[in-house]
Amino acid sequence: MISLIDRFIDRVTMYRLVLWYLVGLVLVAAVLGTLHLIAVDPIALALSTVLVITGGWIANQIFARVFGAIPNVESIYITGLIIVLIMDPAPLGDLSAAGAIVFASAWAMASKFIFSVRRRHVFNPAALGVALPALLLDHPATWWVSGQIWLMPIVVIGGLLIVRKLRRFDLVLAFAVANLGVTVLTGNPSDALQSMRFALFDSPFFFFACVMLTEPLTAPQGKVWRLIYGVVVGGLAAPNVAIARYYFTPEVALLVGNLLTVIVSPQGRVVLTLERIEQAAAGVYDFVFQPDRKLAFAAGQYLEWTLPLQGSDSRGNRRYFTIASSPSEDAVRLGVKFSPRGSAFKRGLSQLQPGDQIVASQLAGSFTLPRNRRRKLAFIAGGIGMTPFRSMLEELLERGETRPIKVLYGNNRLDEVAYADVLKRARDELGIPTWYAVRDATGATSDMKVGFIDADMIEERIPDYRDRTFYVSGPQPMVSATRESLRELGVPAWRIKTDFFPGLA
Template identity: 55%
Template sequence: MLPVVLAGGILIVRKLRRLDLVATFGVVALATILATTEPSQYATALTETLGSSPLLFFAFVMLTEPLTAPTTRWPRIAFAAIVGFLFAPNIHVGSLYFTPELALLTGNLFAYAVSPKGRFVLTLERIEQSAVDSYDFIFSSPRKLAFQAGQYLEWTLGLDRSDNRGNRRYFTVASAPTEQSIRLGVKFYPQSSAFKQMLGTMKPGSTIHASQLAGDFTLPANPETKIAFLAGGIGITPFRSMLQYLIDSREKRPIVVLYGAETRQDIAYRDVLGEARRELGIRTVFAVARGPSAASIPATSTRA
């Protein structure tokens, strides 16, 4: 079963992008097991841990559950280290010896303490087209969503007909923390998923659930840090959030935007890019694969 668990686990970790979580847990768990074992028993302990214990299944499947793990990097690593330490069979408090279940429960309590709380029910206000086949869904929230520009949410829709991708997606919050509305930018394709098909049928007044605020892809703390924003198509959404935040805050930073698109019509958020150029001196360099160059886009520099 070991090859099956390894193969399946690697696929899960790759899909969820949680290598830091699993690696930290594995290193701490194995180090703690060896530290609490007689040196003469190291080989036996490692063989039993990797071959007979639930360590690998626990790390790949149970530890990586998105709903119970912290959503940002350093709390996530601390969570993995706590669970890894308590996973070792010789760890105990008085007469209470920790089991994998108790180790995970303790880690979950830590995760709950450090993670953003709450699930938001957002109401659609309007839909705006940002580029060809790309639209912004603009929502209102009954309470303030505190986030940093560049972070993302887990978005959940009730589907009449589901597919193998399910009813949940992770999308960047395209709006800035300084804006009142919550903005979701999405590109639609001819063979869209069931989630996007349902999203495309939403009308003003429809609702969507958002939760699991996360993400470390945010502006550096040092405003003097030189930055190049590299984006393609609708993948510019986190930079739209950051640029709008800087515009609203009147904060100048040494930033250049490198933006690639298939055609000029695929360029999104021209208004924000232009305003960032005029107000903050942030230059955008476009690379357009097909058709006329982007040279006529106002208030930007271009390259075809």
């Protein structure tokens, strides 16, 4: 069941999944309001949606031009729809309510540019967008999408799909424990169960935790700080928490958490200028960029890359790619595999010329080498999944550092083998062997397996597999199949690391 869910959500980008979820909530709410099953006026909801999206789009275009930024169209709609779902819809003819939601939308978009550190916005735009109208215009967020029994199944199921896509269950769990714990501790002990029921089903708990708390740009990187972030926001967002007689609202609690992110995860956006393009294999090209500042990262981590596109497709103008260069290289290397039916993003990438620029942000990822240099490792790569291993091996080569590593590399054809030069150097200089598997036997040598990397190949080439930690990177079906093969061999799940980032599509 989990594999089916993963297959579904991995076909769409993170932004598109969130957008579909929010659109679905608005449409279902309109239908339920029409049937008088929830207290929402569908006409007011439709009007508010038009006003918020229009006002946000105009504001975003203006500030993007002023600040010379690359706008992400999907993020405009996502922020706008969140505001629609947490501020009361403006009834027809109510200019005060209409002005408040338009102001909230425009302010949310403006805040992304005004409050930024290293080109990364500091605050969750929707949270800051609704906080100011509450203070200045007496139009607070009511979070009407929460506490609606008819909407609750969609809120919960769709929200959990987003969390699964982002692999942020640890963050949501930390938030939940802190929020429920503080709710019980600050309430009447005899009403503990009632307080928990209210927190779960009559407060913004699920929508807030799954949609707003998990926004990648304003949440810390690294598991420890991510958990601390969840605890801080969860505790402050509890109903009875107050400082100097001021009670926190969920959006204000999130803004406080965003400030923590700035302190512990100061990495912002980096602008990279294309120097050259190198062909790494058939259909695989390396884009070599010069960053505007030194990029500090660990081999195996990834970035979100934003490309200005004249015409985007359903996958948007942002992608997650692993960094193929090593941390000590001055240039930043991006390895990409192209296909005839590639996305608009990859078509735009293929048209880049030396001197053109691209923006990268959201440095993250725990698919990195362990600190223990004696730990036995095995790298299993499929196709372009060699990029994180290229980064790791290049770093080891530059250091002259030997580690007990063995590499298995699978491709459809022999000419699709990427970074063969790095793999050869790793074998010659560090004693790290690589064995290949190819589906097409053309040109294959006797020591290559014709077919897939399977349990038999792992047993043959890595006889001490029970003693090794496996790193697996490649297309999602290949990663899933390899994980199953390793589990069949008795390798425990905790010794299997897979290269994940929240944008496989």
